[in-house]
Amino acid sequence: MKTYFIQTFGCSMNQADSEKIHMLFLQSWLKRVQKWQDADLVIFNTCSVRQKWEDRVFWMIQEIHKHNVKNSQNIICGLTWCMVRKTWLAQKYLPQETKREAAKKIEYIDSENAIFNNDDRLFPRSNNKLDFTVRIEEIKYITHILSHITGNKIGNDDKFDDYLKSRQLRENPASAQVIIQSGCDNYCSFCIVPYTRWAEISRKCEEIVQECREAAQNWAKEITLIWQNVNSYGKQFVDKKMWNKEKSSWNNYEWQSPFRKLLNDIDLIEWIDRIRFTSSNPHDMTQDILDAHIDLRHTCNYLHFALQSGSDAMLKKMNRKHSYSDFLEKVRYLRKKDPLFSISTDIIVWFSWETEEMFQETVRAFQECEFDFCFTARYSVRKDTLAAKIYPDDIPDEVKAQRWHTLNDQLLENITKRNTLMLGRKEDVLIAWVKDDYFFWRTRNFKEVFFERNTKNKIWDIVAVEITDLDRYVLHGKTV
Ligand code: SF4
Incomplete structure (x- = not known):
């Protein structure tokens, strides 16, 4: 095995994780190629937010299989991130006597006590054309798996034993994305991430600052701290009662959150021009973090702030822990300090049981908050989530289409209005x-x-x- 290709779907977290895999493969002497047809190994770094992206992955796996048959090639296919629950290996690589249906947990792969598990549904869904799956947190297993499949020693596993410590090969060296957490504890009812990435863990502050310093030494001018809920960074370092007490009031002047302390430390690094972070959830947003945008030297007047719906009833169904009025208060706080402060958001339209009235509350939120940008996701049921178990996906297609257009028209109106403020500057x-x-x-x-x-x-x-x-x-x- 000499060459590889990575196809990345989804958000900036996935992009950063692909950078980790690039670094791992570079250190294993594998060469990156620009077309999957030239690769010995194809990795799909997947996203489960949209059904069409999942379908695309399985379509591509079949294309690779057809290509293999036609050209007598043997391109290996592996799958990671959102769609993956466990690290598994396809049955064809297991000893003959292994009485299992499709796959085996990789843990202790070389051990006689290898763990026997039920097959992963991803293997049958790919018509058993998939070779392995790997949870991205178990990145250390990738070279181990490849060594097992090919029969040759690939890479040095000792170097890659910790997901949060493993390095990224930055695609854009001027603008570095630095991962500060893993997992998520929020369990929004529509979201698969807590089931795929498990409990939230924060990296040590010194480790993050050191990585930012190294990125700056390698000429990065912009640092973006990334994870699913960056403003809950460090909650494991604080007493739980104290955390809940301090969070009960967002504008507590005395409180300095672990995330604010992290921002303060990164702000001291010379050479960095811009510090950004994404994504932030309203229920964990406190005044010290909002003020950091204005008070620190390098933070920017931009926030990605995930609303999801303008209706409180809908937010409750989504198991979001904020109300629309909390959100709006924080938006107004920022725009009062700086009218050019940009705010982008995430919205899910036509989540189950979304009435016209609830939808109109989201439209009104667009008008009041004047978002500079919005990632609008069309809801599709994600298996294993709370919403999949208790809420039917019951909005007719024509209503979905109509709401999609209404929201996008409103968004374009907002963007035009906000961007016009920039003309001549x-x-x-x-x-x-x-x-x-x-x-x-x-x-x-x-x-x-x-x-x-x-x-x-x-x-x-x-x-x-x-x-x-x-x-x-x-x-x-x-x-x-
Ligand atoms: S905060 Fe909610 S939407 Fe975001 S990753 Fe966690 S569960 Fe998913």
């Missing part, structure tokens, strides 16, 4: 990407700006750009 834009004849990346308030490529500037530069034009979701400008 001179903004510092970090160049992180080049596309054809354009440089592009973000202003401090996370607006995407394209401007003409030139020979004077390069990736990593922060340049003054005058915003001249808007084109739906993005801005255009010229250097000044």
Whole structure:
């Protein structure tokens, strides 16, 4: 086995996890290729938020199988992240005498006491064309699995024994994403993450700061701290009673959360220009974290703040722990401090039993909060979640389509209004990407700006750009 290809689906967490796998494979002397047809190994880093992405994975596995048959190749297929509950190996790699149906837990793979488990539904769903599955937290097993499948020693397992400590090969060195937690304890009723990533664990503060320092030494100008609920960072380090007491009132002037302390420490690193974080949940958002956007030198005037619905009744069904009025109060607090403060959000439309009245409450939330961007997910049932067990997916397709359009029309109206405020302004834009004849990346308030490529500037530069034009979701400008 010499070459590999990773197909990543989903959010920035998945992107960062793929970077970990890239680093692991680089250290194992595997070479990355740009087309799956050229690879000996294909890894699907999956997302379960949408059914169509799951279907796409199984379609691709069948395509790879057809390609293998036609070209007498043997491309190995592995699957990780959201769709995976356990680390398993396909039956065909197990000893003949193993009386199991499709797969075996990898734990103690070489041991005589190997754990025998029931087969994972992912193997039959792929018509048994899948070779292995691996929970991303068990990243240390990947090279172990590959060694077992190929019969050759691949990599050095000792180096990769901890998910949170394993390094990323950064795709975009100007803008580094640093993982600060794993797992999630929130159990929103529609979400599969707590079942796939298990309990929330926070990395040690010193480890995170050190990783940020190293990223800065490697020229990163922007650091984004990422996980599912970054503002609950460090709750394991604080007495539970104290945590609940301090969180009972969001605008407690005395309280300094572990996440704020982490931000303070990262802010001391020279060379970093921008600190961002995503994703934040309203129920864990306290004033010290909101104030960090304004008070610290390097934090930016942008927040991704997951609302999910503007209806309190719907939020309750979703097992979210905030109300719309709590959310709005925090949005207003930020915009009062800085009218150009950008806020993006996540919304699930047509969750079970969403009445027209509930939906209209979300539309009203869009109008009141004037979001700068929104990731709108169409609800689809995720097996094993609480919602799949107790709520039917009962909204007719034509109603879904109509609500989708209404919300997107409203979003475009908001974006146009908010982006118009940027016209004529001179903004510092970090160049992180080049596309054809354009440089592009973000202003401090996370607006995407394209401007003409030139020979004077390069990736990593922060340049003054005058915003001249808007084109739906993005801005255009010229250097000044
Ligand atoms: S906070 Fe809710 S939506 Fe986000 S990962 Fe956790 S359970 Fe899922």
